[in-house]
Amino acid sequence: MECQDYGLTRNTERENLNLNPLQRGGVLPIEARKALYEFSDGYSVCDYCGGRLDEIAKPHIHGFLDDLAGFINTDHARTTHGAREGKFAVMHALCKPGDTIVVDGNAHYTTHVAAERCGLKMVEVPNEGEPEYKITPEGYREVLDDLSDRGEDVSLVLLTHVDGNYGNLTDARSIGKIAHDAGVPLLLNCAYSMGRLPIDAKAMNADFVVGSGHKSMAASGPIGVLGVSDEWADLVLRKSGRHAVKELEMLGCTSRGAPIATLMASLPHVAERVQQWDEEVEKTRGFVAKMEKIEGVTQVGVKPTEHDLVRFETPIFDKIAEKHPRRGFFLYEELKKRNIVGIKRGQTKWFKCSVYGFSQGQVDYIGDSFAEIVAEYEKLL
Amino acid sequence: MECQDYGLTRNTERENLNLNPLQRGGVLPIEARKALYEFSDGYSVCDYCGGRLDEIAKPHIHGFLDDLAGFINTDHARTTHGAREGKFAVMHALCKPGDTIVVDGNAHYTTHVAAERCGLKMVEVPNEGEPEYKITPEGYREVLDDLSDRGEDVSLVLLTHVDGNYGNLTDARSIGKIAHDAGVPLLLNCAYSMGRLPIDAKAMNADFVVGSGHKSMAASGPIGVLGVSDEWADLVLRKSGRHAVKELEMLGCTSRGAPIATLMASLPHVAERVQQWDEEVEKTRGFVAKMEKIEGVTQVGVKPTEHDLVRFETPIFDKIAEKHPRRGFFLYEELKKRNIVGIKRGQTKWFKCSVYGFSQGQVDYIGDSFAEIVAEYEKLL
Structure with missing residues (x-):
């Protein structure tokens, strides 16, 4: 079979000053490049797996996830294939098709696509328009009050911590408080924040946080982070009835290869740089x-x-x-x-x-x- | 923040003769190691994205997917994060919670977990027991006939092409024919075959095939292949109502980083080795x-x-x-x-x-x- 030439070089982007915001936070430090070399082959992190990726001791994925949970101040941390896969997992675990969720008007398209894949109805909190396109706590309060007045249950509130159109940093803490007052958990999309700036999930009243290794945590894609609070862990990390150790929303294991090795190698660097x-x-x-x-x-x-x-x-x-x-x-x-x-x-x-x-x-x-x-x-x- | 030592070396496995079947098919050839170097950073394959991973021309992912579809003789090829994610995508697109699917008794645990995540009822075709633990077309026929007699609709038939316990190669072509005679599509799990032996999805009557880059296609994990026939493409690759180019089951894009570059670089090598x-x-x-x-x-x-x-x-x-x-x-x-x-x-x-x-x-x-x-x-x- 004759294969085409796929043009597998990237020197233009590697050797020049690349202003693409998508690429700035994903550049690997030397430690991660070494890890990539070590863990290049196939299922490289699975040599010593006893059945659960998150419990592997060699390399020390288990210890890494503990550190990661501490880094973002959440109770449980898992790696996913990216922020979108984390959002989908939370929505899929919490919601039934037809459920209503509230999202910000600056949400990334993957929020919409994840919700649509789950068959959810999205109600948007609009931004305040030009020139700042701000998302405000008041906006969330109005939308939630309005839904409550109409007797419509809300299964989840989602907020984009920093959006990808304007780079607006939102007031997650206040919005999380408003969501909780309405009895609804908050999923905070930190794809553009986790790994760039300090994240404290609990302080921000976030029941779930998702992050992106390739976008903001100096890791090779595809890899993401999912943080879950104790309260929701049984649901989001629920196990298979047939294979007792396997977490359903993770399909057993997620990051079975090189990207998690780069995320692990980069964590000390990332923990330093957010300071x-x-x-x-x-x-x-x-x-x-x-x-x-x-x-x-x-x-x-x-x-x-x-x-x-x-x-x-x-x-x-x-x-x-x-x-x-x-x-x-x-x-x-x-x-x-x-x-x-x-x-x-x-x-x-x-x-x-x-x-x-x-x-x-x-x-x-x-x-x-x-x-x-x-x-x-x-x-x- | 103080990070633990994660022990990010793999020299024992890299430098010795590794008999683990999970690792034999995922060893990278030199071309893939070069691609890994080029595409190490973050969202590396997304520099020239116009909105769809599978249509990117630089690197030439679009051409690669055409070659890949030809390689396994399917109408449409996509990359997923692995075989399990491909199985989940097909089940999620085709089935509603409560639907019945038929699977082989030698199926990988990820088949069970994917079905359970979708809320499906699995009916198993048992293997023939010791010493060969064979899965037979007759077994599938009996189970499907029995379900038909009981008036139970079957949404999907899944077969593990080569299982991971015994390495038994099944008669996919006959089982696919039996499924089609019953009016049910066949999903063939080729995690242990695609990239090791020649795969012809159409000849095997497979409407869907999934493969594993890290298991059998000389790629860095996590990456998989999903092949879909024309007949089912509109359903499995259906697009978002809101973001017209985004495929829902792919959450827009899947393999946004290094692993797809290694799979691309390895395809000529893999196409050669299956011969x-x-x-x-x-x-x-x-x-x-x-x-x-x-x-x-x-x-x-x-x-x-x-x-x-x-x-x-x-x-x-x-x-x-x-x-x-x-x-x-x-x-x-x-x-x-x-x-x-x-x-x-x-x-x-x-x-x-x-x-x-x-x-x-x-x-x-x-x-x-x-x-x-x-x-x-x-x-x-």
């Missing part, structure tokens, strides 16, 4: 300030930003694109010349980006590069 | 013959074996263990001295093993080592 979160935010704010000096460039979402993912309206690049011989491709190409990637080819009206993990020198260089590109092509206007 | 399957079986039969020369050692399961996974009854090792100062640990330790691993510590009455992928010289050495250990300790009896 520097304030500096990351400061760095991002400085970057935003520099970008906003460019004519017409505006950060949308909560200001000043509280996260590294920032979204800019960039009409100036769009105007240049109209006149530039390379049209919309010019921005991507000009950035590429400067060893900057991660803004989609053809995108000029607006873009999302992140400078998470870059040095201040790199951040300055990136900001200067955008300004330089405008200076160079303004003459076309 | 040598007959030689692998011959090699295993030779190994069985050598093992059975040892007093009381018997291969159980279909004879002569048609697969590399073989199960031996080994009363002689158990008798030695009774007298040996190291008791049941002696076998593991004696093998380890000879650079052979993969038989569980303490196991002496029986064991499963595989010499898949070893050279004839290595296989001879392994067989000789078992004989040598018996010769050395027989005097204790």
Whole structure:
């Protein structure tokens, strides 16, 4: 059989400054690269399995999960294949088809897809619209009150801790309190927060938290984290009637291979870096300030930003694109010349980006590069 | 935060001859190790995603899935996180809680767990008992006839192509025909066959096939393959109502990271090696013959074996263990001295093993080592 050429290289992204927010938190430290080498082959973490992934002692997955539970202050931690699989597991365990759940208007599409796969009805808490697109506790209270007035039971409240469109950090603690007052548990989607900033599930009144190893925890995908409180552990981690040790929602075992080894190897690094979160935010704010000096460039979402993912309206690049011989491709190409990637080819009206993990020198260089590109092509206007 | 030492090395398994059947088919060829290096970081395969993993052109996942569908002769191929996740997706798409499915008595525990997670009732086709533990088409016919007589609808027939206890290769084609005659689709679990021996889903009357990248396709786990026929594609690959391109049972995207890069890199190698399957079986039969020369050692399961996974009854090792100062640990330790691993510590009455992928010289050495250990300790009896 003749196979096609799959183009299995990634040097452009590996060797340049990649601004794609999706990629900034997933870069492996050296320890994780070593673990990947050790655990490359197949079912590599399963050599000494006695029947449960989360209880394996060699490598010490059991100890790792204890540390992980401590790291996010939850009672029980499991790895899943990603945040979406964690959300699905919680919804599937808690809800029946036709049940109602409440989600924020900035939720990731995977929240919708997980709910739809479970046959759930979603009621949305809208964001407050431009320019900040904020999700508020008041919004949750109104929606929950309204559903209660209509006598509609709610099985689950879901909140996106930091959304992927604006990088808005929400007030999880207050929203969790409101959910609990309504007698409903809170599932907090921490895909863009766990591993970047400190997470304390209990302090945030989160009964369930999900995180993403590949998005924000310096791990090879696909891997996620699911944290469950004692109160809900029997339900979400319920065991098979036939195979007494196997957890049903995990289908027995989840992360049977290399990604969990990278997540384990990265945990000390990640635990350390979340302590520097304030500096990351400061760095991002400085970057935003520099970008906003460019004519017409505006950060949308909560200001000043509280996260590294920032979204800019960039009409100036769009105007240049109209006149530039390379049209919309010019921005991507000009950035590429400067060893900057991660803004989609053809995108000029607006873009999302992140400078998470870059040095201040790199951040300055990136900001200067955008300004330089405008200076160079303004003459076309 | 202080993290424990997770013991993230695997040199014992990497540097010795590993007889664990679970590990033999998942060893990465050099091309896959290179791909792992390239795609180590986070969401590495998602740089150029337009919304659907299976349509990504860089790396060429789309072309790869076409090749993969051709490789197993199915209409549509997707990657999942493993065979179990593929089985769950099919069951979840096809069945409602309370539905009845028919499964073989040699099914992997993950078949039971996936069905239980979906709330399904399983009716088992028993194997024929010792010494071969065979699953037969007649058995399926009887069970399906019986259910039909009782007016019980069957939503799905599942067959384990090669089981993990005896390595029995089943007559999928005939069982698929029987299922179709009863108007029920067949899901074929190829975790121990796809990537080891040639798979032709259509010839085997399989509407769905699942495979395991980490078990049998020379890929880093967790990754699996799901093949779906045209007839069932609309249902199993149905899209979200809200996010038009997202496939619900895949939760949008599945393998967002390194494992799919290794599966892609390995496909040419795997496509080549399945052509040598007959030689692998011959090699295993030779190994069985050598093992059975040892007093009381018997291969159980279909004879002569048609697969590399073989199960031996080994009363002689158990008798030695009774007298040996190291008791049941002696076998593991004696093998380890000879650079052979993969038989569980303490196991002496029986064991499963595989010499898949070893050279004839290595296989001879392994067989000789078992004989040598018996010769050395027989005097204790």
